[in-house]
Amino acid sequence: MAKLVNRVSATLSETDHPYLNGAWTPNFAEYDADDMEVIGEIPADIAGIYVRNTENPVHDAIGKYHPFDGDGMLHMLRLKDGKASYKNRFIRTRGFEAEQEAGEALWIGFTGNPKKSRRKGWGAHGYIKDSSSTDIVVHAGQLLSTFWQCGEGYRVSAENLDTLGIEGWVPLDGISAHPKVDLKTGEMMFFNYSTHAPYMHYGVVGADNRLKHYTPIELPAPRLPHDMAISPNYSVLNDFPLYWPKELIDQGVYVPQYDQTRPSRFAVLPRYGNGDEVKWFEAERTYVLHFTNCYEEGDDVVLDGYFQKNPGPSRCRRCRTRTS
Ligand SMILES: [Fe+2]
Incomplete structure (x- = not known):
């Protein structure tokens, strides 16, 4: 039986927007559902949680709504002793709390015109709200939610989905969408990017949740x-020709352009390597939104991912780089 725990303040109007209806219909209530009905049988030796992050807006958009603007909401299914329980909670980000207090949207969002925004600057540092809605990873015994344009990173309890706050080691430039956790060592690798030199940093956080390594990537x-990828000994970053043109950045406009004249480059560095230890590998022009696997075969690092000739419809290919 689902128990209503909380209902947040919402002002979202009815609309026929395709990303606000059907499976995308926003939900303003937080529930606990214990001892759920099980169809069939859950093996008694399976114990753990499955958590997913979603975009769940609660206020009308200032301009056009884009699903990336929705507030982060976590859904958690827990399996234990052949039983299943569920709960969902909003992530109490600074943006979510500010808009709850204001009773309206305060950020213009992904498809808004930055020139019309009161908040200047790109991504989670400016005109887009850090809604921490992009990914959720398990690290150091808790959850870490992220935002795709280098948000602050929020710790969330893996027990009850309470928001514990902004993770303390997150650098000022934030962390990108998909940190990678090494399940054998418990270490977590991440990167961020920015509009100021050296434009990228890479870091390693230990299983003890302490920042062990942070280095500039020029x-x-x-x-x-x-996205990035990890193998047992290496991390792989990238320099793809998708970027905001500098002349637009200078005007406060952030419209990405895919440069048809530049190659793609992959950066391979040892897990604790510094920026000056990066080996760059130039490749046929491509963009990869998500990598699907990375592993080592002798001196080779093999990357699987969706390699796109142009960011758009994608196909899966394999890329191989040599480390020595
Ligand atoms: Fe992603």
Whole structure:
């Protein structure tokens, strides 16, 4: 039986927007559902949680709504002793709390015109709200939610989905969408990017949740990377030709452009390598939103991912780089 725990203040109007209806219909209530009905049988030796992050707006958009603007809401299914329980909670980000207090949207969002925004600057540092709605990873015994344009990173209890706050080690430039956790060592690898030199940093957080390593990765100019990959000994970052043109950044406009004249480059560095230890590998022009696997075969690092000729419809290919 589901028990209503809380209902947040919402002002969202009815609309036929495709990303606000059907499976995307926002939910303003937080529930606990214990001892759920089980169809069939859950093996008694399965114990753990499955958590997913979603975009769940509660206020009308200032301009156009884009699903990336929705507030982060976590859904958790727990399996234990052959039983299943569920709960959902909003992530209490600074943006969510500010808009709850204001009773309206305060950020213009992803498709808004930055020139019309009271908040200047890109992504989670400016005109887009850090809604911490992009990914959720398990690290150091708790959850960590992230935002795709280098948000602050929020710790959330893996027990009850309470928001514990902004993670203390997160650098000023934030962390990108998809940190990678090494399940054998418990270490977590991440990167961030920015509009100021050196334009990217890479870091390692230990299983004890302490920042162990943080190093600059020099890029020629600002870029829009999204994902990274790890193998047992290496981390792989990238310099893809998708970026905000500098002349637009200077005007406070952040419209990505895919440069058809530049190659793609992959950065391979040892897990605790410094920026000057990066080996760059130039490749046929591509963009990869998400990598699906990374592993080592002798001296080779093999990357699986969706390699796109142009960010748009994608296909899966394999890329191989040599480390020595
Ligand atoms: Fe992603």
